[in-house]
């Protein structure tokens with residue numbers, strides 16, 4: 837299994853025990869190496885490291901991939917989200933879609949609620 841390196845630009849400057857590596861007279865603090873990370877698309881060992889990277893490169897990354905120049909609009913036909921009412925004992929009547937703009941509710945089965953791909957929205 838190959839290990840990944842944290843992409844944090846200052847990871848090696850955080851003086852934690854696990855970053856201190858090397859033999860007795862040749863110790864250095866090193867960038868963290870793990871099989872997986874939990875932050876930033878599994879590229880960073882911590883939120884700190886993710887923030888360091890963003891502070892150094894974020895503006896350039898946004899300009900590279902396309903800066904938003906006008907607001908996006910979430911229209912009525914894409915404003916559906918899933919919700920449930922825990923006070924309803926009957927599990928098959930507990931779940932529903934609610935439209936964030938019109939406030940309309942539509943019934944939803946528990947299976948549909950759990951299905952991450954099931955949506956009424958046409959695109960986002």
Ligand SMILES: [Zn+2]
Pocket residue numbers: 842843844847868880881882885
């Ligand atoms: Zn890190």
